[in-house]
Amino acid sequence: MSCLFCAIAAGEIPSKKVYEDELVYAFYDIDPQAPTHFLVIPKEHIPSCAAITAENASVAAHCLEVIARVTKKLGISDFRVVSNCGAQAGQSVPHLHFHVLAGRDMTWPPG
Ligand code: AMP
Ligand code: ZN
Secondary structure, eight states: OOOHHHHHHTTSSOOOEEEEOSSEEEEEOSSOSSSEEEEEEESSOOOSGGGOOTTTHHHHHHHHHHHHHHHHHTTOOSOEEEOOOSGGGTOOSSSOOEEEEESSOOOSSOO
């Protein structure tokens, strides 16, 4: 199976790393939608939030813990976390990822 984010997490496709541990990888979005915009992904292939189960939920929770830690380290207190799930919601890469956006005013509801 060829998956863009699996290849990025494996270092087969270059990316600008923000954070890495044995379970997750974080890197700057190639098309930033805010002054700070990075993605946090599990290294394990999970297609989207819709595929989170009791068995893999701990890595999704770990992504959120990493977001809290990395934003603190970057000095970011206000930020938005987004995970698009499915084409209608705007998901273009079918590997679970959390967008972290910061550095500008955000509107609500999102478009
Ligand atoms: P989504 O549209 O929610 O599935 O988010 C996918 C995100 O991945 C988009 O914001 C893209 O800009 C980003 N993206 C696609 N290819 C790359 C890449 N090679 N490196 C970094 N970010 C990427
Ligand atoms: Zn994948």
